[in-house]
Amino acid sequence: MSLVAVSFIFLVVLLCLLAPYISPHDPFEAVARRNTAPLTGNVFLGADVDGRDILTRLLWGGRISLITGVIPTVLATAVSLLIGMSAGYVGGWFDQLLMRSLDIFFAFPLVLVAIVVAGVLTPGLFTVMIAIFIALIPYIARLVRTTTLSVKTQPFIEAARASGARESVIIFRYLLPNTVAPVTVYATTLIGMMMVLGSALSFLGLGVQPPTADWGLMISEGRTVLRRAPHATIFPGIMIVLVALAFGFIGDGLRDAMDPRLRSR
């Protein structure tokens, strides 16, 4: 299943990258009558409320949506590893200070935090990424910390110390690989969710602005003509769902692949 998911994501990424070359029309230009139904004339998936080709906009919008999903998650994971591992490894008041400050974020839903950040900054792609990045850190850092705490007490850490390993060696060679694995799995499943969140921010007008193509924005625009032209909403919706699902499956697959017990020689 995860193999199918990986191929699917690969395909989507490839198509989006090639958007300038393979898309049938210009993403900003009206090429058909407003709300043209799919499979009519020159528009395979129909046209939106402004008469722009939906297939073209899906290809272009995928670039933005994928970027909002992947980049902040990757960055947040890296920062969280730093925060969570130092909190978990050092422990004591340092741990308390770091984790309690992050706990403040838990008082607000993830979306709300993102909305506040996006609201403070000027709307745009960069803002969406910053918002998601900040909103994610407490969640991932908390997982990193608990994982670090449990790995830290494993006998093999003590064994390395008893053999004469330096603290830095213990952290980077013994602790890190055993912490990164479960966190990577978690982060992968988050990518899909973050795409949805990014789309939601765009939908709310806090993210990328029209006429830029973005899957969330496309849903937002299609909503006004939901009854007359449901396809304008359905297709980007399907894409978000499929990509989010696919990342979830990849996360599952990664968990299996990264578990040394399930890996055979």
Add this chain to the structure above:
Amino acid sequence: MSDLLTVQDLRKVYQIGRKGLLQARRAVTAVDGVSFVVRNGETFGLVGESGCGKTTTARLVLRLVEPTSGWIGFDGWDLLDCNKKEMRQRRREMQIVFQDPMTALNPRMSIGTSIADTLRFHGIGDSRSRVEEARTMLEVVGLSRSHYSGLPHEFSGGQCQRVGIARALILKPKLVLLDEPVSSLDVSIRAQVLNLLRTLQNEYGLTYIFISHDLTVVRKFCSTMAVLYLGKIVEEGLSDAVSREPLHPYTQALVNSVPQPDPRAPKARDLVGIEGELPSALAVPKGCRFEGRCPHRMKKCAEKEPALVDLGGNRKVACFLHSDAEAPTATIS
């Protein structure tokens, strides 16, 4: 034989959380004034049940846990006086084999790398010579060179314990602490690992500290042994003599509690054990620590604590049945 390790009045006090805001922090004394000497080339057994402090003692000796007070002399060094760098140097000469062989190995690292890493920590050789030496070590402990790249979960408990032994011995240490090295293994595998340890000891001239709850194994594997109860040594001596003729009532209870593999030995319902359980380390009895469970207790036992007295012939015991000497009152900081 010369002394390799001297432990004097070793003490470890753990501060644990307070019960109420106004109450003082509570202290648990895991190891309470333990002293012993391990001679070059011998196997010294530390015996006791869970909570007696035997594992903590091992970690204190290696300074994996910092002692609260005491003195540890190892091969001419004052261990507690060593700084971080000096301590890492000493670790080349004192290694440990852990109880659970699986979790003592990094699950994401090949067993060969785990062994070779010990050399790497001390900057010995280049990566190729380290791999070669680890492969040789695998053969020494009865595995094959080709096992190098296998991951821990692909091996059985007994095989992982051999890896643990290889990792400890690759630095050619002087002292090896064996922390219940066979108690998680099957009966038939246990004997294989013990024989291996014995062979390696003769080959490399190793000194062992063997930590165990199993008197039967200790009796046969160790030359000397000390019995711990609630953080104190209650009896010490040549292991054969101690297990054949235990003097302390607790040692007697330990010996008598082990069911014998003989259908004509006393049956379970006739086993002469002892009543009661280990008291909480938070509420250590004032007098002798064993007083509450002792079948021979006297009035004095509840008030005074017996000292560990040398009876001659390498035998020491802390019991008023054998000597009137009292322990100096311990002061806990």
Add this chain to the structure above:
Amino acid sequence: MACEPNVDYGPILRVVGLKTYFHLRDGTLQAVDDVSFEVGTGKTLCIVGESGSGKSVTALSIMGLIDPPGRIEAGGIYHHGEDLLELQEDELEGRIRGNRIGMIFQDPMSSLNPSFTIGDQVAEGLVLHRGLTRNQARQETVDVLRLVGIPDAEARYDLYPHQFSGGMRQRAMIAAAIICEPDLLIADEPTTALDVTIQAQILRLLAELKDKLNSSLLMITHDLGVVASMADDVLVMNAGKIVESGTVEQMFDSPSHPYTQGLLNCVIDAETQRDGSFEVIPGVPLVPINPGRGCRFKDRCTRRFARCNREEPVLLPIERGHYAACHLCDSAT
């Protein structure tokens, strides 16, 4: 079959041709393969073996606790002549398990629910099987807690598992197992997690309770000392098969299967061997995933011959009540 029905007593439990397989990715694990035996009324049967021998799976099969990927492929488990394998899960739960058959597990901490009081969990059987309310059951439960040697039972009724020591938790587990006065107790390594002095107490308690309740005991263990002190009859299992069965005297006095002999040699008293080495069984226990032809012990056996590779030995009588599955014991060879 393993034990002929003896004239002195009828069997309370008869297991016939039990096959429990686990369908894994790597193949079929024949955890229990064609195992037959009986537990006589008022008797104690010990099943001995190393890890992976199928001893615990046998116990779980009897209790109907085999979950996928495990499956009971064939056989019958007759309790008072009634085939438990024919019963529906709710009937097994409502009428047999915890009522007629009591169960005690190795690790009392994980078998007790941490969020209910000890008393409520011990009383569970009375509530479930006799339809009492917890209040009605309380007095009887306190009596049973007292019976298993829990001091101050009335007050301890309302404590939670974490407030009990390991030994006390095992006593509570035993109380829960016997509260409905079952005629068969199944204990899977009941003392493995305990210290020796506590083990002696628990073994004595089990032996006394068995007499008091007039019930039978099926005990799973790897410890031959425990076997000798508890068992009337013994089954030795290896790689899913019974290799030898008989009375405890037959097993210890004249072990016939090389595996039984090897196991006994591994634990034989320190007195008898003076050269300091330990007797071993070479190799590691076979994991019966798609086992090949022939005897499942042949790779570890020092006395194997051509026939062992070709043909799987079956249990054959050696003397009255004593059976072994080994070509060496087959008078035809």
